[in-house]
Amino acid sequence: MKLHQLDLNLLLALDALMTQGSVTRAAESLYISQPAMSHALGRLRSAFGDPLLVRTPQGMVPTPRAQHLHSGVRQALRLLEQQLSDEEQFDPASSQRRFVLCTTDYVECVLVPPLIARLKDLAPGVSIEIRILRDRLPEAELASGEIDLVLGFDEYMQVPGYLGKETWLTEPLAGLVRQGLAVDEVIGREQLIGMSHVFHSPLGTSEASLDRWLEGQGLSRRISVNSQSYMSAAAIVCQTDHLLVLPSKVADLLASHWPLRRLTLPEDVPGYHLNCVWHPAQGQHPALRWLRALMKGLVAPEREEEPSA
Numbered sequence: 190m191k192l193h194q195l196d197l198n199l200l201l202a203l204d205a206l207m208t209q210g211s212v213t214r215a216a217e218s219l220y221i222s223q224p225a226m227s228h229a230l231g232r233l234r235s236a237f238g239d240p241l242l243v244r245t246p247q248g249m250v251p252t253p254r255a256q257h258l259h260s261g262v263r264q265a266l267r268l269l270e271q272q273l274s275d276e277e278q279f280d281p282a283s284s285q286r287r288f289v290l291c292t293t294d295y296v297e298c299v300l301v302p303p304l305i306a307r308l309k310d311l312a313p314g315v316s317i318e319i320r321i322l323r324d325r326l327p328e329a330e331l332a333s334g335e336i337d338l339v340l341g342f343d344e345y346m347q348v349p350g351y352l353g354k355e356t357w358l359t360e361p362l363a364g365l366v367r368q369g370l371a372v373d374e375v376i377g378r379e380q381l382i383g384m385s386h387v388f389h390s391p392l393g394t395s396e397a398s399l400d401r402w403l404e405g406q407g408l409s410r411r412i413s414v415n416s417q418s419y420m421s422a423a424a425i426v427c428q429t430d431h432l433l434v435l436p437s438k439v440a441d442l443l444a445s446h447w448p449l450r451r452l453t454l455p456e457d458v459p460g461y462h463l464n465c466v467w468h469p470a471q472g473q474h475p476a477l478r479w480l481r482a483l484m485k486g487l488v489a490p491e492r493e494e495e496p497s498a
Contacts, residue, residue, distance in 0.1 A: 195236055196232070198229075199229055199232055199233050199236065200262050200265070200266065201219060201266065202215070202219065202226060202229035202230065202233065203233055203241070203255075203258065203259065203262055204259065204262055204263055204266055205218050205219050205226075206226070206230060206233075206241075206242055206249070207242075207251060207255060207256075207259040207263075210248055210249050211248065211249060212226050212227055212230065212249070213226075230242065237254065237258070239252055239254040239255070240252055241254065241255040241258075242255060263333075264329065264332070264333035264335070265333075267333050267334050267335070268332065268333050268334060268470065278475060279474075279475035279476040279479055281311050281312035281315065281479060282311070282312060282313075283314065284312055284314055284315050284476070285314040285315070286314075286315055286316075286476055287315075287316045287317070287318055288315065288316070288317055288318070288337045288338070288476075288480055289318045289320060289335065289336045289337050290317060290318070290319055290320070290336075290337065290338050290339075290340060291319075291320045291321070291322050291327055291330070291336045291338070291339045291340075292319065292320075292321070292322055292338075292339065292340040292341060293321070293322050293340070293341050293342065293391050294321070294391055294418065294419055295342070295436055295438075295439060295461075295463075296340045296341075296463075297319060298419065298438075298439055298442060299436075299438045299439060299442070300340075300484065300487060300488060301317065301319065303487050304317065304483070304484060304487055305317065307483060307487065311483070320336065321391070322339065322340075322341050322391075326339065326347070326348065326349075326466070327339065328349070328352070328468075331352070331466070331467065331468040331471065332468050332470060332471075334468075334471050337467070337471065337477055337480070338465055338466065338467050338477070338480070338481070338484075339465070339466040339467070340357075340463065340464065340465050340466070340484075341463070341464060341466075342461045342462060342463060342464070348464065348466055351469065352466050352467065352468060352469070353466065353467045353468070353469055353472045354464055354465070354466050355464065355465050355481075355485075356462050356463065356464050357463050357464070357465055357484075357485050357488045357489065358461075358462070358463040358488045358489065359460045359461070359462050359463075360436045360437055360438060360460050360461045360463065361436075361437050361454070361458070361460045362399065362434050362435065362436060362437065362454050362458055362459075362460060362461065363434070363435065363436070363437040363440035363441075363451055363452065363453065363454060364376055364381075364432050364433065364434050364440070364451070364452035364453075364454055365423070365426055365432070365433040365434075365435065365440050365443060365444060365449045365450070365451060365452070366426060366430075366431075366432055366433075366449065366450055366452060367426055367427050367428070367429070367430070367448060367449060367450070368448045368449065368450050370430055370450070372384075372432075372450075372452060373452075374452060374453065375452070375453045376432075376452045376453065376454060376455075377455060378406075378408065378455060381403075381410065381432075381454065381455070382403065382408050382409065382410050382411070384410075384411075384430070384431065384432040385411050385412075385413040385429075385430070385431050385432070386410050386411060386412045386413065386414075386431060386432050386433070386434065387412075387413065387414045387415075387416055387422045387425050387426055387429075387431045387432070387433045388412045388414065388415050388416070389416055389417075389418075389419060389422045389433065389434075389435050390415050390416070390417060391417050391418075397434075398459050398461070399434055399458060399459075402457075402458060402459050413431060414431065419435070419439060419443065422435075423443045423447050423449060424447075426449060427447055427448055427449060432452075434454065436461050437451075463488065465481060465484070465485070467481070
C-alpha cells in the first residue's frame with residue numbers, strides 16, 4: 190500500500206483500537222461515536238486485507254498483522270505529536286513529565302541517586318524511568334521519543350555520527366580486593382596480570398578497555414568469573430582472592446558498604462568515558478536540554494550551572 194492511498198486518520202483509529210482493545214473505549218478516547226469507530230475499523234480491515242482485531246470471549250484480540258503495524262504506527266504518531274507540539278517552554282517546578290533513560294548500572298549507582306535528590310527540590314513532579322542498556326544502541330526508541338537519553342561508556346557503545354553525543358566524564362579505574370588480602374595498595378602490572386579477575390560485564394562482553402590496554406603491551410589477564418552485576422561481583426571478591434577492576438566511583442561506593450579494599454592501578458591504565466547520546470529530532474526540546482544540563486552538572490559539579498528551560 191502507498192501512503193497517499195490511506196486516510197491517515199485511520200492510523201489514529203488503529204492506535205486507539207490496539208491500545209484500548211475495545212471499539213467502545215477506542216471511540217471514547219478519540220471523542221467519536223462507537224458507530225464511527227466501527228466504520229473506521231471496517232475501513233482499516235479493507236485497506237490492509239486483514240481482520241486486524243478479532244472478537245473473542247476474552248475481548249478483541251489483535252492479529253499478527255495488527256501487532257506488526259501497531260509497532261511502527263505508534264512510534265510514528267508519537268514522533269509526529271512531538272514535532273507538531275507548540276510547547277516552547279519547560280517549567281520544571283510544575284512539570285509532570287516522565288523521562289526515560291537507557292543506561293548501565295554505573296549510572297544507576299553513581300548518578301541516579303543524586304539526580305533524584307535534585308529533582309525533589311527543582312522538579313518534584315518529574316519522574317525517572319531506567320532501562321538497562323543492552324548489546325545494541327536503541328536508535329529507533331531514541332528517534333520515536335520512547336527513550337529520551339542513552340548514557341554509557343565507549344566500550345559498550347558504537348554511536349552513529351547522526352546522533353548527538355557528548356562526553357561528560359572520564360573516570361579512572363580502580364581495583365577491589367577483600368580486606369586482609371596481601372596485595373600492594375598501588376598495584377603494578379605484575380600483580381595485575383598475576384591475579385585471578387572477576388570481570389564485570391553488564392552486556393556480556395568478553396573484554397574491556399583494560400584488556401585492550403594489556404594487549405597493546407603483549408599482556409593479558411586471567412578472568413575466572415564473568416558477572417553482569419556489581420553486587421554479585423563484589424560478593425565474589427569478598428569471599429575469594431580475586432581482583433575486581435571497575436570505575437573508581439563505584440569502587441569507592443562498594444568499599445564503603447562491603448569488606449573490600451580499594452587499590453590504585455598503574456597511572457597509564459585508560460579511564461572510562463561516560464557519554465550522553467540523544468536523537469537530534471528530540472534533543473532540542475527544552476525539557477531534554479534542561480535534563481542534560483542538570484545531569485551534566487551532577488557528573489562534573491565544579492562546572493555546574495543552574496539548568497534553565
